[in-house]
Amino acid sequence: MARKSVRSTVLSGQRPKRAPSPSLAVLVATRKGAFVLRSDSTRRSWRLSKPIMLGHIVHHLLLDPRDGRSMLMAARTGHLGPTVFRSADAGRTWKEASRPPAFRQTGAGQKKHVVDHTFWLTPGHPSEPKVWYAGTSPQGLFRSEDSGDTWEPVAGLNDHPEYSQWMGWLENGTPDGPKLHSVLVDPRDAAHLYVAMSSGGVHESLDRGTTWTALVQGEEVVEQFDASRLDFHDPHCVRLSPANPDRLYQQNHCGIYRLDRPGVEWTRIGRSMPKSVGDIGFPMVVHPREVDTLWVFPMDGGGVWPRTSPGGRPAAYRSRNGGGSWQRQDRGLPRRDAWWTVKRQAMSADAADPLGLYFGTTSGELWASRNEGESWSCIARHLPEIYAVEAVELRR
Amino acid sequence: MKVRIPSPLLSYTRSKEVSATGATLTELLTDLDRQFPGLRFRLIDELDQLRPHMRIFVNRDQVRDLAHPLAPGDSVQIIQALSGG
Numbered sequence: 001m002a003r004k005s006v007r008s009t010v011l012s013g014q015r016p017k018r019a020p021s022p023s024l025a026v027l028v029a030t031r032k033g034a035f036v037l038r039s040d041s042t043r044r045s046w047r048l049s050k051p052i053m054l055g056h057i058v059h060h061l062l063l064d065p066r067d068g069r070s071m072l073m074a075a076r077t078g079h080l081g082p083t084v085f086r087s088a089d090a091g092r093t094w095k096e097a098s099r100p101p102a103f104r105q106t107g108a109g110q111k112k113h114v115v116d117h118t119f120w121l122t123p124g125h126p127s128e129p130k131v132w133y134a135g136t137s138p139q140g141l142f143r144s145e146d147s148g149d150t151w152e153p154v155a156g157l158n159d160h161p162e163y164s165q166w167m168g169w170l171e172n173g174t175p176d177g178p179k180l181h182s183v184l185v186d187p188r189d190a191a192h193l194y195v196a197m198s199s200g201g202v203h204e205s206l207d208r209g210t211t212w213t214a215l216v217q218g219e220e221v222v223e224q225f226d227a228s229r230l231d232f233h234d235p236h237c238v239r240l241s242p243a244n245p246d247r248l249y250q251q252n253h254c255g256i257y258r259l260d261r262p263g264v265e266w267t268r269i270g271r272s273m274p275k276s277v278g279d280i281g282f283p284m285v286v287h288p289r290e291v292d293t294l295w296v297f298p299m300d301g302g303g304v305w306p307r308t309s310p311g312g313r314p315a316a317y318r319s320r321n322g323g324g325s326w327q328r329q330d331r332g333l334p335r336r337d338a339w340w341t342v343k344r345q346a347m348s349a350d351a352a353d354p355l356g357l358y359f360g361t362t363s364g365e366l367w368a369s370r371n372e373g374e375s376w377s378c379i380a381r382h383l384p385e386i387y388a389v390e391a392v393e394l395r396r
Numbered sequence: 397m398k399v400r401i402p403s404p405l406l407s408y409t410r411s412k413e414v415s416a417t418g419a420t421l422t423e424l425l426t427d428l429d430r431q432f433p434g435l436r437f438r439l440i441d442e443l444d445q446l447r448p449h450m451r452i453f454v455n456r457d458q459v460r461d462l463a464h465p466l467a468p469g470d471s472v473q474i475i476q477a478l479s480g481g
Contacts, residue, residue, distance in 0.1 A: 077404055078449060079402075079404045079447070079449045079450055079476045079477070080404050080405070080438035080439070080447070080450075081437055081438045081439070081440075081441060081447050083434065083437070083438065096433075096434045097434075098433065098434070100437060102437070102441075102442040103442050104442075105442060105443065112443055114441040114442055114443055114445070115441075115442070
């Protein structure tokens with residue numbers, strides 16, 4: 001949605017009243033706490049906050065777009081268990097959830113799990129203003145109906161009889177633990193959900209999580225593995241187009257994909273990326289108004305998987321035709337010797353026109369573009385390793 | 397009885413030493429959570445296991461069994477094990 005221009009009504013004998021401009025903020029979750037950068041609608045200068053929850057491992061920090069003021073933060077520390085912090089005043093003060101996400105203990109003889117950390121937060125449908133979803137490591141889906149104060153397991157997924165077949169051995173997960181992420185709520189239907197699991201594949205529910213159907217057809221898996229097994233599927237990030245919620249994009253361990261519902265077979269659109277760069281990466285951003293426009297940030301997925309910018313030359317790649325072709329966008333970024341990368345939650349877009357893009361690096365730099373990726377500038381550096389970046393509009 | 401609190405949990409207790417009651421460690425932790433809501437889950441997971449980098453000592457002995465009995469004169473110390481990076 002384009003940001004509306006503000007016009008004041010001039011009344012006789014009164015000074016024009018200026019409607020408050022929305023305050024743009026970039027919420028940054030890092031391995032050592034959270035930070036907020038604020039700007040006005042010009043996006044030309046940014047103010048960095050003091051650290052929030054310094055020393056906490058913060059995997060996700062999100063603003064509730066339904067009220068523009070509430071925030072949730074998924075956090076833990078090296079010693080203390082996982083929790084969720086809540087703010088009702090745009091991050092000025094924080095309270096801990098009364099009952100953070102935790103697996104329900106199952107009967108004797110069944111495999112039991114412990115939430116290591118809450119990894120992903122998603123606000124619910126606008127028609128359910130107090131609902132939030134959380135994805136955890138190891139893979140688990142949780143739902144709150146009281147603005148994040150208490151969380152219940154979504155039994156349809158966490159206690160699914162095929163849970164073990166979907167997830168495989170938990171110790172085989174990604175280096176920081178296997179995760180449930182990319183919790184997507186269809187803006188047209190509060191009961192229609194997608195989730196992705198690394199590992200475990202992409203799944204869809206039409207009944208708020210009571211039942212699930214795998215959506216992995218067409219996805220490739222690592223060579224010599226069996227694509228019919230869900231535990232070999234490793235979606236890194238799945239996004240839904242706000243302009244057309246029937247369009248899904250996916251950055252997978254094995255390429256970039258697109259799926260047009262009600263179709264069920266993913267098409268690998270990363271084949272048109274330059275061979276020297278490849279189509280492996282973690283983050284993905286979809287334009288909020290243009291269904292065919294998206295960005296990825298490739299990493300080196302060759303050999304032993306360095307997971308760094310290919311050749312030490314970082315760049316975003318944009319497609320304006322649904323993945324038919326890609327354009328490299330690296331103006332302003334380091335031309336060489338930059339061996340960082342961007343994690344799956346660490347790239348985001350605002351809603352302005354032209355669109356602003358933001359990404360955070362594993363080396364603690366935050367980069368921004370005010371022109372849809374045509375050029376980039378560094379707006380913060382020397383932060384801890386960045387896990388997640390969210391561009392939001394705060395209401396005053 | 398007196399319970400010594402490590403620095404990561406001071407945001408809950410605001411004090412390095414607090415008083416709590418219980419005939420077992422489980423009961424003591426329940427009382428601590430009643431006084432300082434949220435503290436227990438940061439220390440004990442949903443399987444009632446002590447989290448990997450936390451330790452509890454009772455009268456200088458390390459204890460992992462939460463059913464461990466306590467006497468009124470016992471001293472309990474919660475400490476953080478080496479962890480970080």
